[in-house]
Amino acid sequence: MSEPAYVLYYWPEIQGRGEFVRLALEEAGAAYVDIARLPRSKGGGVEAILRVLRGELGPHLPFAPPILQAGDVVVAQTAAILQFLGSRLGLVPADPVDQLWVHQLQLTVADLVVEVHDTHHPIAVDLYYAQQKPEAHRRTRHFLSERVPKFLGYFERVLETSGGPWALGKTFSYVDLSLFQMMEGHRYAFPRRMKAVEPRLPRLRALTEAVRHRPRIAAYLASERRIPFNSDGIFRQYPELERRAPEKAAARARPAKRRRTGK
């Protein structure tokens, strides 16, 4: 077997940020290895990631996975990986202004991903969710009422401006894959909230279905390579976080407001 063109280093049990990269590699039909999902005997497992984080792949030390190796190039940061892959894999047009715009949108997806993560980890990434539950409740409440409509409404407006079906209009690009993943993740993690907001997001819904039915993506989603959503990833299904009614939320927020005006 010949060397694969790309080696992805990402946590083997979750979709996480790595999934945005996996979707791009899959859509392009790229030859890649998701190395930490191989057995340790074949150089896989989490140990493969730790080797890169120790600097064994050269001077461009990554801070965290996902990390992509492509020959001599080692690159981390999801949006930077996608920017690098995008032009190599034909997942973005050649026009640098288009490329910059797609990258800017990808960075906004990345910002949203941080906020989703922090709904269950508002205090510290080093603590378990169960150690920060009251704060997670409060953060999720604000996230669902303020941030979900703001971010998803923004992406809907981007599709409206482009004319759709994709972020670049008639031209498909890697950020469309990320918008699909973002929608699917929100549906998994926040089904009640999504049921309420999706009627106002017809273009995002159409994009999500169109990505789902692209032949290589459909094959990927049906394969064992697609790790199911689960409660170790970024999008987690903790129904208790969605359950609190907005009116109760408002009532709970009042003492904090009093504290503020008392200062």
Place this chain on the structure above:
Amino acid sequence: MSEPAYVLYYWPEIQGRGEFVRLALEEAGAAYVDIARLPRSKGGGVEAILRVLRGELGPHLPFAPPILQAGDVVVAQTAAILQFLGSRLGLVPADPVDQLWVHQLQLTVADLVVEVHDTHHPIAVDLYYAQQKPEAHRRTRHFLSERVPKFLGYFERVLETSGGPWALGKTFSYVDLSLFQMMEGHRYAFPRRMKAVEPRLPRLRALTEAVRHRPRIAAYLASERRIPFNSDGIFRQYPELERRAPEKAAARARPAKRRRTGK
């Protein structure tokens, strides 16, 4: 007066994320207008930003400031702006691998900036700090003990690997300006913690001094164009957040741990 080459749209009262862009424009001696700092009668003020957020600069709708306009190009997202400016202003080498590495580092600075912001806003950006003080205490405690050493230790190791004085070794690039800003911000916001960790960061300290004394940066820092750090920005001086002793912090965390094992 001829048209300036660049128009920066950023909140006029704070350094914030816009400062990373301002530093790059200043270092390059670029002709730019920091438009929201102009009076409203000259098209300035916050209203100038709101116009762009409404889409008045064309189809590439930004999600949030900073936003840069360069002729027909309108780009948002700090790291994307710097990537765009870097090659145009000679603040990054021509080698695409170097450019990708500098961008990757910039994205890691951006991740750290989000975490700094969330020390005072762990629950919601729409609430005031005073409305989320207990959570801010808890988040800051973990940030100072876990994340500050991890992030700053990482950047120190990058400089060690490059041989210094800059992230690319002998070649200066825009991420060095951002590392300067990151160090200065931490010193303002977390003086006690920085006093403790700086002895282990000799290369970051040397880089910070070297940036401070670059002629155009020195002139900028001495000018009225440099907005002082203040408690509306990302780096805020809330001494109470630094004051809690780590032992007390550990004691406070215990009930949460009990709750977890009880599940």
